[in-house]
Amino acid sequence: MKKAYITRAILKDYLTIKNVDITFNEDINIIIGKNGTGKTNFINYLADSLSENQAIKNNHSYIYFKSSNNNFLKEIKNIKFLKEVKNNGFFKNLSLKDNKVVNLKNGDGENLNEISTLDFIIPLKISHGIPESLKIIQEPINDVIRKIPEGYTVFPDTDSSLAFAIGVHYFTKLHSIIPKGTKSYNINESLNSLNNNLTKYSNIEGVRIGQNFGLDNSDKNEIYFNNLYLEYNINGVWLSFNQLSDGTKRLFYIISEITYNDRFIVLLEEPELGLHPHQLYDLMRFIKEASEKFQFIITTHSPMVLNTLNSDELDNIIISSIENGATQLKHLAPEQIAKAQAYMEKMDLSDYWIHSDLED
Amino acid sequence: MRVGLIGENPNDTESIANLLSLKYNHQYISVLKRRKGGQLDNAKFTALLEIELRNNNFDLLIFIRDLDGFENEADKVRVREKWFAANKLHFKKDSLFLLNIHALESIFFSDIVSLNKIFNLKLNFSNPLSINNPKKELIRVTSERYKENRAADYISKLDYNAVLKNYKPLKDIDNYLKV
Numbered sequence: 001m002k003k004a005y006i007t008r009a010i011l012k013d014y015l016t017i018k019n020v021d022i023t024f025n026e027d028i029n030i031i032i033g034k035n036g037t038g039k040t041n042f043i044n045y046l047a048d049s050l051s052e053n054q055a056i057k058n059n060h061s062y063i064y065f066k067s068s069n070n071n072f073l074k075e076i077k078n079i080k081f082l083k084e085v086k087n088n089g090f091f092k093n094l095s096l097k098d099n100k101v102v103n104l105k106n107g108d109g110e111n112l113n114e115i116s117t118l119d120f121i122i123p124l125k126i127s128h129g130i131p132e133s134l135k136i137i138q139e140p141i142n143d144v145i146r147k148i149p150e151g152y153t154v155f156p157d158t159d160s161s162l163a164f165a166i167g168v169h170y171f172t173k174l175h176s177i178i179p180k181g182t183k184s185y186n187i188n189e190s191l192n193s194l195n196n197n198l199t200k201y202s203n204i205e206g207v208r209i210g211q212n213f214g215l216d217n218s219d220k221n222e223i224y225f226n227n228l229y230l231e232y233n234i235n236g237v238w239l240s241f242n243q244l245s246d247g248t249k250r251l252f253y254i255i256s257e258i259t260y261n262d263r264f265i266v267l268l269e270e271p272e273l274g275l276h277p278h279q280l281y282d283l284m285r286f287i288k289e290a291s292e293k294f295q296f297i298i299t300t301h302s303p304m305v306l307n308t309l310n311s312d313e314l315d316n317i318i319i320s321s322i323e324n325g326a327t328q329l330k331h332l333a334p335e336q337i338a339k340a341q342a343y344m345e346k347m348d349l350s351d352y353w354i355h356s357d358l359e360d
Numbered sequence: 361m362r363v364g365l366i367g368e369n370p371n372d373t374e375s376i377a378n379l380l381s382l383k384y385n386h387q388y389i390s391v392l393k394r395r396k397g398g399q400l401d402n403a404k405f406t407a408l409l410e411i412e413l414r415n416n417n418f419d420l421l422i423f424i425r426d427l428d429g430f431e432n433e434a435d436k437v438r439v440r441e442k443w444f445a446a447n448k449l450h451f452k453k454d455s456l457f458l459l460n461i462h463a464l465e466s467i468f469f470s471d472i473v474s475l476n477k478i479f480n481l482k483l484n485f486s487n488p489l490s491i492n493n494p495k496k497e498l499i500r501v502t503s504e505r506y507k508e509n510r511a512a513d514y515i516s517k518l519d520y521n522a523v524l525k526n527y528k529p530l531k532d533i534d535n536y537l538k539v
Contacts, residue, residue: 335415338415339411339415342411342414342415343411346407346410346411347404347407347408347411351404351408354393354394355392355393355394355395355408356392356393356408356411356412357393
């Protein structure tokens with residue numbers, strides 16, 4: 001069960017987002033709409049509003065959360081979440097309503113770097129394409145890590161959930177389990193859950209730590225390692241990330257980010273990019289399964305993505321349009337839901353989108 | 361009046377909507393969107409049409425097809441009329457059929473004055489129903505300036521009465537609408 005999810009966002013005054021007020025479902029939300037209607041603006045605004053280093057500041061935007069787990073609400077209270085946030089002055093009007101809804105108001109206060117308790121609301125955002133450089137995934141890491149008395153080391157900054165997970169897993173194990181002087185242990189353990197998902201939902205048959213990985217743990221104060229990177233098995237051949245097709249790279253990136261995601265909310269732009277239809281179908285199965293743990297807000301131009309929804313999930317569709325120069329987000333009207341259900345009885349939901357007036 | 365247009369979309373249905381709008385002020389709606397001519401004959405088309413007609417309230421339907429031949433080619437005419445007869449059964453009110461001789465582009469040749477004006481040409485009038493492959497001919501006489509995807513824009517620059525006078529397939533529809 002997921003701990004928290006966004007129930008409603010009221011966002012104002014950023015590019016085409018003049019005054020958007022939209023509710024969200026707990027699992028998958030699919031935003032469709034023609035190019036240029038502000039889908040990406042909305043995702044960026046939402047992500048930025050919930051992030052530590054806000055570029056967009058606005059006094060009139062609200063984001064509402066709900067917990068599907070009462071313990072989480074207790075957790076919020078126990079860590080004095082409200083007090084911390086109020087004292088910080090950033091979210092000025094934060095409050096609990098009916099003991100279930102957390103109301104955050106964006107303000108013009110300082111950044112939230114020091115409030116680690118807000119991590120839960122920072123979404124995982126997967127934009128178009130993939131980041132330019134991905135340590136371990138794409139580029140080898142060579143580094144020296146200093147051992148500290150507490151048994152933890154500072155792993156080099158990483159830019160992906162997977163790399164972070166490998167780092168945490170590996171170096172935690174290194175200190176607690178591996179006898180001094182041991183040169184290697186099965187680091188691939190950290191990849192087990194990823195490998196399960198890749199074999200089930202992608203054309204990648206597996207990943208492993210590169211065979212040229214080297215480690216020297218013999219020094220009392222420091223660990224030396226080099227060539228920490230991943231290799232990818234495609235059709236029985238182990239390849240580097242750069243040898244993968246663009247579609248496979250992004251597929252891997254999406255699956256790995258979600259596999260190791262430690263946030264509650266995932267903002268995903270156009271999962272279909274570069275993917276074969278069969279692959280996209282499998283990816284959406286993966287996302288649907290993951291939506292039991294995380295809330296997804298997805299933008300798409302792909303009819304196949306829409307077909308992920310069942311006839312009782314039509315409220316999960318959000319239509320993006322432009323009216324008087326401003327982005328509008330709306331759920332389907334009752335008559336549209338009835339028509340969509342009529343389509344789904346004989347055809348696919350995507351046929352309604354392609355051949356009829358779903359977006360009109 | 362809500363007039364549903366059924367045919368190749370967007371080119372044919374939007375073109376005919378623009379043409380009829382020159383004379384008759386009704387609401388013209390393309391019933392099925394983004395379907396090519398070749399997709400108007402299969403079972404999926406029929407299923408889509410049934411759903412749309414069940415969920416829309418039209419007063420009149422106009423079915424639009426290209427004959428891909430001359431009007432004396434009886435076999436081709438029969439196939440198209442059979443298509444019209446089969447599909448109009450899904451609608452309880454009136455349905456009309458616009459069967460373009462060869463293709464929609466034959467309409468342009470029925471108003472040669474406007475055609476000359478649009479493309480700065482000096483063509484003489486000839487029977488639009490006698491032109492073999494009017495689309496190809498239009499592209500040729502305009503030195504490829506005619507673009508099929510702009511047909512709906514061009515057609516709104518025609519003189520409706522001139523088209524009506526010279527383009528026989530439009531007459532039944534006009535007779536119906538003017539009442």
